[in-house]
Amino acid sequence: MSDTSIRVSRAIHRRLAVLGGKDYSIGEVIKMLLDDFVPEETEICPDCGADVPLDDEGCITCENCGYSDCEENEE
Secondary structure, three states: HHHHHHHHHHHHHHHHHHOOOOOOOHHHHHHHHHHHHOOOOEOOOOOOEEEEOOOOOEEEOOOOOOEHHHHHHHO
């Protein structure tokens, strides 16, 4: 089994444990996992090109290089 398969399997088992024995389809569990790991809205960092999730104010702060568009807007 690949490292990715093992990580996905562990994530599914953790999610099922959190759900506490409720009866969910595998599709519902996968959607929950995607909601946990994939940001709904992302932008491209203009400095390094990384995918960056938008925060609640619509700002981006790149964890890769530290770029923030909110700092520019506040000046």
